[in-house]
Amino acid sequence: MKPARPYEPYLLLAPTLALLTLFFIVPFFVAAKESLFTWDLLTPRTYVGLSNYEILWERGELWRIFRNTLTYSAVVVTGAIVLGLALALLLDRKGLLAAFVRGAIFSAYVVSWVAVALLFMWLLDGEAGLVTRLAMAMGLPKKNWLGDVDLALYTLAVVSIWKIAGYAMIVFLAGLQDIPPVLYEAAALDGAGPIMRFRNVTWPALGPSAAFVATSSLILSFQAFDVVRIMTQGGPVHATEFFVYAIYEQIFLNLRVGRASALTLVFGVVVFSLTALELRLFRRREVA
Amino acid sequence: MKPRVSLTAMASLLVAVLWVGPYVWMVLTSFKTLPELLHAPTAPFPETLTVAAYREVWATVPMARYLLNTAVMATLIAVLQIVLALPAGFALAKLQFVGRRTAFGLVLICLLIPTQATFVPVFLMLGRAGLINTMAALVLPFGASAMGTFLVRQACLSIPDELVEAARLDGAGDLHIVYRLLAPALRPTLAALFLLSFVFHWNDYFWPLVMTTDDRIRTVPVGIALLREQGTGVRWHLVMAGNVILSAPILAVFTVAQRQLIRAVTTRGF
Amino acid sequence: MSFRVSRRSVILGSMATALACEGRRADEERAALWYSYGGKNREVLQRLLTRFQTEASHPRIDATFQGDYFEALAKVRTAIAAGAAPAMTHVVGEVVPYLAEAGVLEPLDGYEGAADLDLVPALAQSGAYEGGADRPLVAVPFNRSVPIMYVNGAMLDHAGISIPRDWSELRAAAGALTVRRGANVAVWGFDCPVSWWFWAALVASAGGRVVDRTGTVTLGGEAGVRALDLWQTLTHRDRVMPPPLGRDYSAWQVGTQNFLSGRAAILWSSTAFLRYIEENANFPVRVAPLARDVRHAVPTGGTFFVLLRGAKDHEKRAAWQFLRWMTERAQTIEWSTSTGYIPVTSGAIAELRRLGYYEAHRNDEIVLGELDAIEPWPWSPTLFRVQREIMDPLLEDAVLEGTDAATALAKGRKEALRP
Numbered sequence: 014m015k016p017a018r019p020y021e022p023y024l025l026l027a028p029t030l031a032l033l034t035l036f037f038i039v040p041f042f043v044a045a046k047e048s049l050f051t052w053d054l055l056t057p058r059t060y061v062g063l064s065n066y067e068i069l070w071e072r073g074e075l076w077r078i079f080r081n082t083l084t085y086s087a088v089v090v091t092g093a094i095v096l097g098l099a100l101a102l103l104l105d106r107k108g109l110l111a112a113f114v115r116g117a118i119f120s121a122y123v124v125s126w127v128a129v130a131l132l133f134m135w136l137l138d139g140e141a142g143l144v145t146r147l148a149m150a151m152g153l154p155k156k157n158w159l160g161d162v163d164l165a166l167y168t169l170a171v172v173s174i175w176k177i178a179g180y181a182m183i184v185f186l187a188g189l190q191d192i193p194p195v196l197y198e199a200a201a202l203d204g205a206g207p208i209m210r211f212r213n214v215t216w217p218a219l220g221p222s223a224a225f226v227a228t229s230s231l232i233l234s235f236q237a238f239d240v241v242r243i244m245t246q247g248g249p250v251h252a253t254e255f256f257v258y259a260i261y262e263q264i265f266l267n268l269r270v271g272r273a274s275a276l277t278l279v280f281g282v283v284v285f286s287l288t289a290l291e292l293r294l295f296r297r298r299e300v301a
Numbered sequence: 302m303k304p305r306v307s308l309t310a311m312a313s314l315l316v317a318v319l320w321v322g323p324y325v326w327m328v329l330t331s332f333k334t335l336p337e338l339l340h341a342p343t344a345p346f347p348e349t350l351t352v353a354a355y356r357e358v359w360a361t362v363p364m365a366r367y368l369l370n371t372a373v374m375a376t377l378i379a380v381l382q383i384v385l386a387l388p389a390g391f392a393l394a395k396l397q398f399v400g401r402r403t404a405f406g407l408v409l410i411c412l413l414i415p416t417q418a419t420f421v422p423v424f425l426m427l428g429r430a431g432l433i434n435t436m437a438a439l440v441l442p443f444g445a446s447a448m449g450t451f452l453v454r455q456a457c458l459s460i461p462d463e464l465v466e467a468a469r470l471d472g473a474g475d476l477h478i479v480y481r482l483l484a485p486a487l488r489p490t491l492a493a494l495f496l497l498s499f500v501f502h503w504n505d506y507f508w509p510l511v512m513t514t515d516d517r518i519r520t521v522p523v524g525i526a527l528l529r530e531q532g533t534g535v536r537w538h539l540v541m542a543g544n545v546i547l548s549a550p551i552l553a554v555f556t557v558a559q560r561q562l563i564r565a566v567t568t569r570g571f
Numbered sequence: 572m573s574f575r576v577s578r579r580s581v582i583l584g585s586m587a588t589a590l591a592c593e594g595r596r597a598d599e600e601r602a603a604l605w606y607s608y609g610g611k612n613r614e615v616l617q618r619l620l621t622r623f624q625t626e627a628s629h630p631r632i633d634a635t636f637q638g639d640y641f642e643a644l645a646k647v648r649t650a651i652a653a654g655a656a657p658a659m660t661h662v663v664g665e666v667v668p669y670l671a672e673a674g675v676l677e678p679l680d681g682y683e684g685a686a687d688l689d690l691v692p693a694l695a696q697s698g699a700y701e702g703g704a705d706r707p708l709v710a711v712p713f714n715r716s717v718p719i720m721y722v723n724g725a726m727l728d729h730a731g732i733s734i735p736r737d738w739s740e741l742r743a744a745a746g747a748l749t750v751r752r753g754a755n756v757a758v759w760g761f762d763c764p765v766s767w768w769f770w771a772a773l774v775a776s777a778g779g780r781v782v783d784r785t786g787t788v789t790l791g792g793e794a795g796v797r798a799l800d801l802w803q804t805l806t807h808r809d810r811v812m813p814p815p816l817g818r819d820y821s822a823w824q825v826g827t828q829n830f831l832s833g834r835a836a837i838l839w840s841s842t843a844f845l846r847y848i849e850e851n852a853n854f855p856v857r858v859a860p861l862a863r864d865v866r867h868a869v870p871t872g873g874t875f876f877v878l879l880r881g882a883k884d885h886e887k888r889a890a891w892q893f894l895r896w897m898t899e900r901a902q903t904i905e906w907s908t909s910t911g912y913i914p915v916t917s918g919a920i921a922e923l924r925r926l927g928y929y930e931a932h933r934n935d936e937i938v939l940g941e942l943d944a945i946e947p948w949p950w951s952p953t954l955f956r957v958q959r960e961i962m963d964p965l966l967e968d969a970v971l972e973g974t975d976a977a978t979a980l981a982k983g984r985k986e987a988l989r990p
Binding site: 053054055056068139140155162248249250251264265266267268 | 641645646648649651652670673674675755815825828832956959960964967968971972989
């Protein structure tokens with residue numbers, strides 16, 4: 014459709030494009046520039062070339078951050094898919110009780126990460142937490158879920174899974190409802206039991222849903238910040254240092270703008286790629 | 302037949318406990334007192350149902366201010382996003398002009414950039430402009446929503462051209478078309494956008510944490526998170542009371558608009 | 572259409588509200604104070620602030636809570652850079668040289684009454700830093716503390732031992748006081764936050780310096796190794812000290828909780844918690860200087876008030892008024908006796924002595940005795956960076972993993988050489 018006046022579309026788009034450029038495109042260049050300097054915000058900048066990147070790499074920090082974030086994300090994605098599917102299968106039924114439970118699970122997704130993080134800090138408190146005490150009552154060893162170097166990352170992952178399982182469940186429920194019942198009937202007529210029906214009808218049909226949940230929870234996990242900041246502050250001993258928290262720490266706690274900017278660039282590239290992948294799948298699912 | 306029913310029933314019960322239990326514990330804790338927590342932290346019920354924790358939170362922390370700030374911020378962002386996405390989505394969907402592909406490409410690129418990747422430079426930029434700790438710093442960076450623009454464009458594609466052309470023949474200007482013709486037609490999309498934006502930004506901890514420095518502009522999530530900052534031992538009853546205050550509005554929204562939220566989440570992505 | 576009208580009025584309405592919330596007029600006598608401790612200390616500060624405001628001639632102090640020391644410091648530094656800094660805040664001693672050298676602190680010598688603040692030298696800039704008296708005054712002590720040893724009197728008597736005075740006695744005492752139940756430890760003989768401050772105390776006691784006189788970061792040299800090794804021994808070989816949990820002040824909290832609930836017999840912590848511990852313990856609390864190695868030397872802790880150069884002049888003047896008021900005898904005494912921090916003026920101490928306070932509070936008397944053993948910090952801009960970026964992670968890592976102290980510190984020294 015032709016515009017009523019030649020400048021019409023530009024005016025309509027101007028505010029949006031201006032804000033997007035200012036807050037999403039320009040920052041990329043600012044970060045690139047800052048990553049070549051050392052600056053503590055209080056004294057003048059010093060040019061250091063690629064030194065920030067070198068130091069991050071040599072000290073193993075970059076690799077550690079990437080590995081932590083990836084491990085965490087992998088656990089969260091797997092947990093979200095498995096749990097989401099299980100919950101969808103379990104609760105795909107009529108009735109008030111099922112509706113209530115579905116609502117409760119999904120509500121965890123809707124509330125703030127801060128609320129969930131604080132709540133679980135209390136539940137998992139090494140001495141007085143309900144979970145710890147229950148575990149002890151059941152004879153399990155007393156663990157410091159958030160303070161143990163080997164456990165902390167997985168604890169955060171479990172908390173995150175608890176929060177986003179509802180989202181995964183909803184997606185799988187939608188997927189389940191899209192499966193025409195005739196397929197089940199046909200399989201039953203062929204003599205397939207419940208497990209065979211799941212393998213041959215349900216699982217293949219849920220492929221796109223699973224991929225969708227996988228990529229969106231992957232991106233979500235890569236951006237994790239709130240749980241880290243509130244529950245572990247990157248510790249113990251960097252075990253839960255994820256990308257966004259590392260960037261935050263570099264600029265606000267260490268006052269190293271250059272390092273933070275270098276990390277920002279790397280992070281931006283990683284997430285950009287992941288999200289591009291998700292968009293491709295989203296488009297494909299839409300068509301399907 | 303019989304054993305299977307009870308298995309799923311047990312599973313459902315377990316699931317219910319796992320997802321409702323923590324909330325219940327949160328609320329129960331918020332009604333306890335400090336001595337109770339120190340000596341019997343896992344006692345199922347408070348000795349006396351007291352709202353002392355809520356009173357103390359309200360007294361030590363400017364909660365009313367935080368609630369106002371958060372509500373204003375979330376509303377402003379949601380509204381601004383809709384106000385800007387409508388014309389932009391319309392232009393991208395319906396109008397032919399030079400640079401349309403580039404503009405759309407720009408929107409797509411911004412879809413792929415999270416604010417966690419931009420906060421350092423944006424912080425520096427806003428700092429230079431003297432806007433740190435102002436409502437502008439909280440609202441402007443989110444004023445244009447790439448996702449919102451994308452979704453509005455999507456929705457506009459299915460609006461027949463004839464409708465717009467007819468309105469034009471009647472002498473309607475662009476703003477009239479966008480805000481008086483398209484907006485009502487896109488109501489479900491806009492409602493979903495508003496809901497998602499409002500909830501997301503109400504819950505947002507990260508951006509206000511970076512952009513605010515004092516109580517005048519602070520938001521509820523940041524304020525509540527500060528409750529755990531103690532020198533001598535976290536006072537969980539206060540933190541849980543704060544948690545209830547933080548979550549109650551959103552849970553209220555959720556109860557009222559559950560179906561819309563679910564639809565919004567599944568169509569939008571996350 | 573009603574939909575559009577209501578949307579517009581919502582926008583306008585909220586913007587109006589938002590603008591109203593933005594900021595108040597800045598021409599009255601007022602100043603912003605950013606402070607950073609919760610719990611009891613916050614109560615006392617609020618009480619004093621309220622009292623300050625009751626006097627009509629006093630300016631308004633807008634106090635904002637900012638979390639723990641490190642978060643508050645982060646906020647202050649970034650606020651300075653963003654031009655949104657408060658007039659006054661308080662910062663840990665280790666960061667004062669850095670801020671001073673960066674030029675963001677307001678020199679205080681020219682302010683009315685700066686010369687006769689009657690501060691205790693060991694706690695003030697003059698005594699807490701090497702050469703502190705020769706530099707322009709930029710920091711006034713606020714809540715000052717020293718590390719101290721808390722002992723569970725009941726457990727001590729039950730075991731029939733006396734308070735350990737040196738490192739070997741400490742090892743012996745901790746061993747005697749540790750109670751094991753099978754594979755678990757029911758009572759730890761010794762608990763100490765594995766963090767910079769206590770390590771610095773151990774280094775000072777062992778005769779070392781974290782930063783030598785030329786400004787090179789030596790991390791205590793041999794003394795530094797011995798200090799870390801003591802913790803390694805207690806944690807991994809003797810197994811009388813719990814491994815570190817949590818970072819920063821949550822580690823301190825855990826220690827205090829352990830001590831109060833009887834899970835730790837000896838606790839090294841700050842005199843800042845003296846009042847809290849005494850009030851919440853259901854056993855007699857004995858206080859003693861830290862068990863020493865070759866010298867009796869302790870670093871100071873807590874914070875100094877500072878004014879920020881970037882604030883407006885009238886704000887700084889208002890802030891100074893509050894600062895001076897806080898160092899007056901009545902306030903100093905109230906602050907100190909309510910919290911357990913050491914009184915920062917000689918007049919206050921003399922007054923308390925006169926009132927028989929120290930006879931009634933033996934523990935506070937012992938704390939006071941530590942003033943003679945205070946080890947000044949080097950005036951080094953890198954001190955804070957060494958603490959936060961090098962030592963705290965290094966110590967936590969080394970004690971958790973049990974790595975060899977000499978190796979760990981050698982690595983730390985190399986780190987310190989990089990920009």
